[in-house]
Amino acid sequence: MKKILHVLNTSKLSGAENVAADICMMFDGEYEMYYCSLKGEIENALSNRGINYIPTNKLSIKELKKVIEKYNPDIIHAHDVKATFISSLVAGDIPLVSQLHVNQDDMKKKTMKANLYLLSSFKVKEIIAVSEGCIDDFVYKKFIEKKV
Structure with a gap:
């Protein structure tokens, strides 16, 4: 069974976290799912859903x-x-999927965050976006649109 590691930079349950948790539950049995994020209150929500949780300090x-x-x-x-x-x-050689959950203002112009995402996108195999605006408004859209 293939293992999928979901990586998030949060410790609380919110929109993106719910989506990741739902994905873990939807494909339970088809894939071995792991949810990796910052230690925090998210642990209880994931435990209640039976999701494998890997806490990190940062x-x-x-x-x-x-x-x-x-x-x-x-x-x-x-x-x-x-x-x-x-x-x-x-x-390394592990395929990487990126998911954009919000259309952020700091991705609409050439900021450090947008630049870092652009650099990351060269390693990314596929990009999932919750809305067309996430991609259409991204300052470097032309470099990533074929991966969406």
């Missing part, structure tokens, strides 16, 4: 590398810009 290259070495995922599914960037640095 989302860093060092910590994510340890998680990858321990769980050896077949696919990494990163659920925000920072998670995508950090994952792109440590994924």
Whole structure:
């Protein structure tokens, strides 16, 4: 059974976190799912849903590398810009999927965040966006639109 590691940079349950948790539950039995995020109140919500939870102190290259070495995922599914960037640095040959959950103003112009996402996108195999606006408004749309 293939292992999928979901990576998020949050510790609370909100929109993106619910989506990641729902994905884990929907494909339970088809894939071995792991939800990796910052330690926090999210733990109870994931435990109540029966989701494999991997808490980290912070989302860093060092910590994510340890998680990858321990769980050896077949696919990494990163659920925000920072998670995508950090994952792109440590994924190696593991296919990386990025999911954009919001249309952020700081992705509409050439900012550090937009630049880092652009760099990450060269490692990303597929991009999932919750709306067309997430992609249409991205300052570097022309570089990523074929992966969406």
